[in-house]
Amino acid sequence: MGLYRRRRLRNQIVIGLAFGATTVGLGWLAIILGTLLYEGASGLSLKVFTEMTPPPGADGGLLNPIIGSLIMTSLAVLIGTPIGILAGTYMAEYGRYARITQVIRFINDILLSAPSIVVGLFVYEVMVAPMGHFSAIAGAVALAVLVIPVVVRTTEDMLSLVPKELREAASALGMPRAFVIQRVCYRAARAGIITGVLLAVARISGETAPLLFTALNNQFFGDFPYVNAPMASLPAVIFQFALSPYHDWQKLAWTGALIITLTVLALSIIARTLASSRKMS
Amino acid sequence: MVDVALQGTPASQPAVVSRARVLARLRGTDTAFNHITRSAAIGVLVILGGVIFSLFSGALPAFREFGFSFLTEQRWNPVTEKFGALAAIYGTVVTSFIAMVIAVPLGLLITLFLTELCPMWLRRPIGIAIELLAGIPSIIYGIWGLFVFAPFLQRTLQPALIDLFGPIPYLSDVFAGPPYGIGVLTAGLILAIMVLPFITSVSRDVFEAVPPVLKEAAYGLGCTTWEVVRYVVLPYTRVGVIGGVMLGLGRALGETMAVTFVIGNAHRISSSVLAPGTTISATIANEFTEAVGDLYTSSLIALGLLLFVITFIVLACARYLLMRIERRIG
Numbered sequence: 001m002g003l004y005r006r007r008r009l010r011n012q013i014v015i016g017l018a019f020g021a022t023t024v025g026l027g028w029l030a031i032i033l034g035t036l037l038y039e040g041a042s043g044l045s046l047k048v049f050t051e052m053t054p055p056p057g058a059d060g061g062l063l064n065p066i067i068g069s070l071i072m073t074s075l076a077v078l079i080g081t082p083i084g085i086l087a088g089t090y091m092a093e094y095g096r097y098a099r100i101t102q103v104i105r106f107i108n109d110i111l112l113s114a115p116s117i118v119v120g121l122f123v124y125e126v127m128v129a130p131m132g133h134f135s136a137i138a139g140a141v142a143l144a145v146l147v148i149p150v151v152v153r154t155t156e157d158m159l160s161l162v163p164k165e166l167r168e169a170a171s172a173l174g175m176p177r178a179f180v181i182q183r184v185c186y187r188a189a190r191a192g193i194i195t196g197v198l199l200a201v202a203r204i205s206g207e208t209a210p211l212l213f214t215a216l217n218n219q220f221f222g223d224f225p226y227v228n229a230p231m232a233s234l235p236a237v238i239f240q241f242a243l244s245p246y247h248d249w250q251k252l253a254w255t256g257a258l259i260i261t262l263t264v265l266a267l268s269i270i271a272r273t274l275a276s277s278r279k280m281s
Numbered sequence: 282m283v284d285v286a287l288q289g290t291p292a293s294q295p296a297v298v299s300r301a302r303v304l305a306r307l308r309g310t311d312t313a314f315n316h317i318t319r320s321a322a323i324g325v326l327v328i329l330g331g332v333i334f335s336l337f338s339g340a341l342p343a344f345r346e347f348g349f350s351f352l353t354e355q356r357w358n359p360v361t362e363k364f365g366a367l368a369a370i371y372g373t374v375v376t377s378f379i380a381m382v383i384a385v386p387l388g389l390l391i392t393l394f395l396t397e398l399c400p401m402w403l404r405r406p407i408g409i410a411i412e413l414l415a416g417i418p419s420i421i422y423g424i425w426g427l428f429v430f431a432p433f434l435q436r437t438l439q440p441a442l443i444d445l446f447g448p449i450p451y452l453s454d455v456f457a458g459p460p461y462g463i464g465v466l467t468a469g470l471i472l473a474i475m476v477l478p479f480i481t482s483v484s485r486d487v488f489e490a491v492p493p494v495l496k497e498a499a500y501g502l503g504c505t506t507w508e509v510v511r512y513v514v515l516p517y518t519r520v521g522v523i524g525g526v527m528l529g530l531g532r533a534l535g536e537t538m539a540v541t542f543v544i545g546n547a548h549r550i551s552s553s554v555l556a557p558g559t560t561i562s563a564t565i566a567n568e569f570t571e572a573v574g575d576l577y578t579s580s581l582i583a584l585g586l587l588l589f590v591i592t593f594i595v596l597a598c599a600r601y602l603l604m605r606i607e608r609r610i611g
Contacts, residue, residue: 011505014390018398021390022407025481026497028474029414035429037422092316095322107329110596113528114589115535117562118332121585125335127583147330152325176307178314206418209537213356213569227605229393235420239538242424257421268416272322272409 021181033261040258043251048259053219053237056246062256064221065237068136069205072215072233075140076204080147081197087148088155090143095182096160112149119145120210128214136222136231139215146207147200154196158189195271198234202267206260208235301339332589340583342575351583357548357564359572364580366587367547372465372558376540377533379469379554380476385526387473388480393480396488396514397506408485415478423542426471428465431543434470435462439555457553461545466554472536476529476603483525487518487606521606527599535592537562561588 047061054060095101123142128134164186170180172278186193217236222229234256241253343351347364354365391411395404439460446456489523491514499509545557546567561584572578 007505007508011507012391014507014510015398018390018394021387022394024387025391025414025477026407026410029410031429032417032421032425037427039428083321083324086318087325089317090322094318101322104325106597106600108325109600110593111325111329113531113535113592113596114332115537115562115592117535117537117565118336118585118589118592121339121565121582122332122335124569125339125582126331126458134510148328176311179307181314202416206420208418208420209566212566216570235418235538238420238424242427243542253424257424260418261421263411264416264418268413 021069036254036261039251039254040256043255044258048252048255049275051230053252054248056244056249059248060225060252062234062252062259064218065097065232065234065256066259067221068215068218068231072136072140072143072211072231073201073204075137075227076143076147077197077201079140080144080200081151083144084148084151084196084200085155085193088152088159089181089185091152091156092159108149108152111145111173112153115209116146116207117209117212119212123210123214124252132212134216134230135233136215136227136229137233139211139233140227142214143204143207143208146204146210150200151193151196154199155189155193158192158196161192162188173192191274191277195275198271198274202264202271205264205267206235208239211236212239250264287326309609316585336582336586336589339494340579340586343579343583346576347580351580352487352587355550359568359574359577362574362576364576365369366561366580366584368550369561369564369584370560370587371550372544372560373534373591374560375465375554375558376469376472376544376560377530379466379532380472381526381530383470383473383530384480385474388529389484389522391477391481392419392484393506395485397510400519411478411481413478414474415482418538419475420538422471422475422539426467426539427542430471431462431467433462435469439466439515442555454552455554457549458555460555461557462592463545463557464555465544465558468558469554470544471539472533472539475536475539476533479529479532480525483528483603484518484522488514490521491517518606520602524599524606527595527602531592531596531599534595535562535588537566541566561585 005025049061049066050063051061053057053062091101091104105134120142123138123145127138127141130136166184166188167180170184171177175183211233215233215236216230217240218230218232222231238253238256238260241249241256244250343364347354350369351364351366353367354363355367356363357368358364358366395408399407439462442456443458443460446452495513495517496509499513504512541563544559544563546559546563548556548559548577549556550565551558565581565585565588569578569581588598
């Protein structure tokens with residue numbers, strides 16, 4: 001075979017492999033989402049959202065895991081977002097050229113990809129062991145530790161994108177630095193920061209490992225205040241039900257998985273549309 | 282009389298004093314805001330320090346009891362309270378290795394398709410679809426792997442592998458054993474699907490940063506698409522691609538839920554990849570809430586410390602490499 005024929009053959013093989021790889025990648029996504037829809041949709045009904053988790057063999061729903069996830073996610077966002085935004089503000093504004101900002105950025109990126117089970121162990125050592133019992137607030141703190149790096153990263157990126165002419169104009173009018181940041185920069189980067197918070201929420205919605213030994217699980221709700229007792233969460237209940245030998249529990253696990261996936265996808269789509277609409281304006 | 286009545290009221294004070302008072306208050310809030318934001322930023326460092334310190338103090342009893350043999354012993358016996366991390370470390374390394382071997386070529390080929398072969402209107406949807414793979418929570422992969430993928434492999438791939446490598450002397454040990462469906466190979470395959478979008482997205486960013494003039498010069502000399510990628514694009518983006526691969530590796534090492542469902546949870550090192558095994562994160566997830574005794578809990582926390590150290594090193598190298606690329610792109 002001549003040299004040209006050999007080169008062309010090699011090229012065609014690689015192009016074929018590239019098409020094949022993309023088909024495999026997209027096909028996998030389609031299979032996973034399709035199976036999820038098929039298995040989970042058949043169990044979807046109003047009962048799932050209104051009844052508590054059942055013992056095996058009885059009828060029930062996913063009310064307490066859904067409410068538990070909502071409570072812990074909201075608490076985590078409440079705790080983690082202010083810290084994250086303030087830290088990102090320091091890194092983009094006051095400390096933009098400081099040496100320590102490089103270190104913080106490095107450490108933040110590592111925390112962003114750190115295994116979430118290690119975060120669960122950390123909160124266990126710091127909150128659960130001294131308190132003597134599992135609690136929803138410990139679960140919320142573990143999720144907050146996962147929220148903070150995401151919010152810091154997006155806040156710093158978005159605030160760095162604000163053109164410096166805006167800041168200079170505000171300072172020239174006599175505004176103190178804090179007011180320049182709060183009144184001008186935050187407003188300019190508002191959509192981006194909200195996108196970051198939505199991405200963080202999407203990320204922690206599906207997290208199981210940090211909740212396994214901080215908030216544990218609960219078939220009911222604790223006493224008032226509810227956050228001082230163990231609390232059920234959708235991922236932890238899916239973990240328990242899917243690995244059980246009971247068929248109705250497994251069906252509930254699939255339905256819960258479908259609910260989580262739809263929530264995460266919806267949040268990602270909203271965050272993406274917010275980000276792109278800001279870019280076009 | 283008016284000046285006596287107005288004494289002490291704000292209207293009587295000279296404008297300079299009131300302006301100075303307002304400016305002092307604003308300077309106070311400015312300094313306060315500076316300190317608050319700086320404390321929040323230092324808080325990020327405190328979190329990392331807290332993680333390392335708490336893991337270390339929790340793992341100290343185990344290290345004091347077992348010493349270095351914790352890393353080299355395979356036995357994991359809660360009854361006699363003798364623990365060794367070797368099986369878990371082996372499982373973590375092997376599943377991540379299988380995941381990388383599959384995901385890196387696949388990811389680079391998908392990136393090649395997206396950057397060179399794909400029509401422009403299709404580029405965004407396919408890119409978003411691949412990134413959706415990254416957004417799916419890992420417990421979904423676990424539950425899908427357990428109920429759909431593992432039985433499928435048990436029926437099709439695993440018997441085929443056992444029959445194919447049966448007569449070959451050394452490889453028959455690697456692909457031996459009854460087809461359980463779950464096992465180290467299944468966990469590695471699911472990890473490959475999870476890691477794929479990370480490699481693809483980072484590689485896509487660096488591939489698109491190659492100056493078009495370099496590629497056009499190569500095409501102008503008559504190179505085929507493959508030759509342009511191999512001799513122009515890949516050498517230019519080598520550092521970034523390696524950074525992306527290490528980022529995916531860091532994710533694969535720490536992945537918990539997907540692996541816990543399909544790895545089979547056996548504290549054993551077997552030569553066959555079709556056998557069940559365990560990883561560090563799967564061990565912790567399964568056994569932590571049932572660990573009785575301080576030594577058991579401490580051994581599990583020691584495993585967590587090991588995992589954190591390994592992922593920290595891998596992620597630090599990845600970030601360092603990616604920082605070098607970002608500095609070059611500017």
